[in-house]
Amino acid sequence: MKSAYKNHFTWRQGLFLTVVVVALYVLLPQIGQFKLSFTAVKTADVELLALAFACILGAALTAALSYSQLSFRSIPFHRIALIQYAGMFTNRLLPAGIGGISLFIDFLYRQGHTLARASTIAAVNNGLGFAAHLTLLLIAAVTTGFTVLSGVTYGVFLWALVGVVVVFFAIKLLLHYVRQPNKIAKFIRSVTQTLKLFRRRKLALLVAYISCIGTTSLHVIALNFVIHAFGVELPLAASLVILTGGVAAATVTPTPGGLIGAEAALTAALITYNVDGSTALAIALSYRLVQYWLPILPGIAAFLFVQNRKYI
Numbered sequence: 001m002k003s004a005y006k007n008h009f010t011w012r013q014g015l016f017l018t019v020v021v022v023a024l025y026v027l028l029p030q031i032g033q034f035k036l037s038f039t040a041v042k043t044a045d046v047e048l049l050a051l052a053f054a055c056i057l058g059a060a061l062t063a064a065l066s067y068s069q070l071s072f073r074s075i076p077f078h079r080i081a082l083i084q085y086a087g088m089f090t091n092r093l094l095p096a097g098i099g100g101i102s103l104f105i106d107f108l109y110r111q112g113h114t115l116a117r118a119s120t121i122a123a124v125n126n127g128l129g130f131a132a133h134l135t136l137l138l139i140a141a142v143t144t145g146f147t148v149l150s151g152v153t154y155g156v157f158l159w160a161l162v163g164v165v166v167v168f169f170a171i172k173l174l175l176h177y178v179r180q181p182n183k184i185a186k187f188i189r190s191v192t193q194t195l196k197l198f199r200r201r202k203l204a205l206l207v208a209y210i211s212c213i214g215t216t217s218l219h220v221i222a223l224n225f226v227i228h229a230f231g232v233e234l235p236l237a238a239s240l241v242i243l244t245g246g247v248a249a250a251t252v253t254p255t256p257g258g259l260i261g262a263e264a265a266l267t268a269a270l271i272t273y274n275v276d277g278s279t280a281l282a283i284a285l286s287y288r289l290v291q292y293w294l295p296i297l298p299g300i301a302a303f304l305f306v307q308n309r310k311y312i
Contacts, residue, residue, distance in 0.1 A: 041286050048229035053290040055222035057298070059215045060084045066128065066211035067104065069204040070121045072197070073112050079311055082302050083107045086312070089299030092257050092292070101126070106312050116190030124198060125208065132212035136220070137244060140237035219243060219291070226287040227270075230279055242269040246284075257292050 041049060064081040071080075087100030101122050108118035198205060224239040234242075249265030250258020263284045270280035306312050 039285075041289060043282060044226070044229040044286055046229075048225045049286060049290055052222040052225035052229070052287070053294055055218045055225065056291050056295060059218035059222075060088065060295075062211045062214040062218065066125055066208040066215070067108075067121070069208040069211065070125055070198075071108065071111070071113070072117060072121075075111050079107075079111075079306075082306050083311065085295075085298055085302035086306050087299070088295035089303045092296055092299070103312060107306075110311065114190060117194045120191045120194040124195075124205075125212075128205070128209045129212045129215065132209060133216050133244065133247075136213065136216055136240055140240050144235075144237050216240075222291065223287050226290065227283055229286065230283050232275055232279060232283065234273055234275075238273055242266060242273070245269040246287075259292075262292075263288055 061081055061084070064077065064084040067084070068075065068077050068080050083104060084100075087103050090103045091100040104125075105115070105118045105122050108121055109115055113121065220236055220240045220243055223243050224234070224236050227234050227239060243266075246258075246262045246266040246269070250262035255261065263281075266284035266287065267277075267280045270283055271277060275283070
């Protein structure tokens with residue numbers, strides 16, 4: 001018994017040390033980018049940046065609400081919220097949000113879901129998030145007579161198309177190299193069965209969808225606060241389109257958290273709205289400071305807590 005406990009403890013220590021090493025390997029080379037972000041903040045309204053950061057933290061709670069509705073088991077909301085905050089750390093280690101998604105799949109699995117069901121919940125959550133984002137874009141387009149989309153529409157859809165192509169070929173490559181077709185078939189059947197179960201959970205899907213709208217809206221408001229912190233006046237609809245370009249670029253950029261790609265896309269989109277280049281870059285870097293860099297600190301604290309409680 002003592003030996004088994006020792007092995008288990010050693011395994012958990014090894015997992016933690018692995019995460020720390022990966023974090024140092026990924027984040028240390030990006031310190032230069034962080035310094036640029038911090039320099040840009042000096043010319044901004046710090047109170048508005050603080051409000052933007054509060055919106056980012058609030059968005060984690062609405063995102064947690066979505067998962068709580070989609071779960072097939074009753075899980076205390078505070079646990080889901082803690083995992084969401086922990087994802088603010090793990091998302092910085094891998095590109096395209098893979099760190100946060102895999103963290104939630106592991107969490108749901110440990111909470112009693114099968115691996116296929118946990119993966120399906122994560123996929124449905126992401127699908128609802130995408131649908132919510134498109135809904136807000138449509139509302140913004142209709143309410144502004146589609147003028148808000150002028151100049152950046154093609155770039156946004158180009159990024160989205162590239163993302164779809166990348167995901168498609170990644171799935172094909174995965175299926176090609178996996179050598180256990182029976183397990184794949186069983187996994188797919190389980191996913192299909194889980195999706196059928198969601199047909200009878202329309203209210204849960206609706207609440208999760210509304211939660212996703214809230215999450216995206218808070219990110220848009222956060223970006224709008226940052227834009228106004230530099231004395232630039234842009235409507236929320238424009239901030240939504242600019243954010244869309246940044247999210248699309250971050251998704252397809254093969255760097256942790258979409259570093260460099262997201263900043264470049266945000267800057268380019270801001271320039272399209274007649275923001276001068278230096279200010280556009282300062283806004284992009286400052287937004288990434290409150291959306292990417294600062295959440296790492298509460299993310300690490302949450303990650304250590306949930307690992308200590310063995311939620312992951």
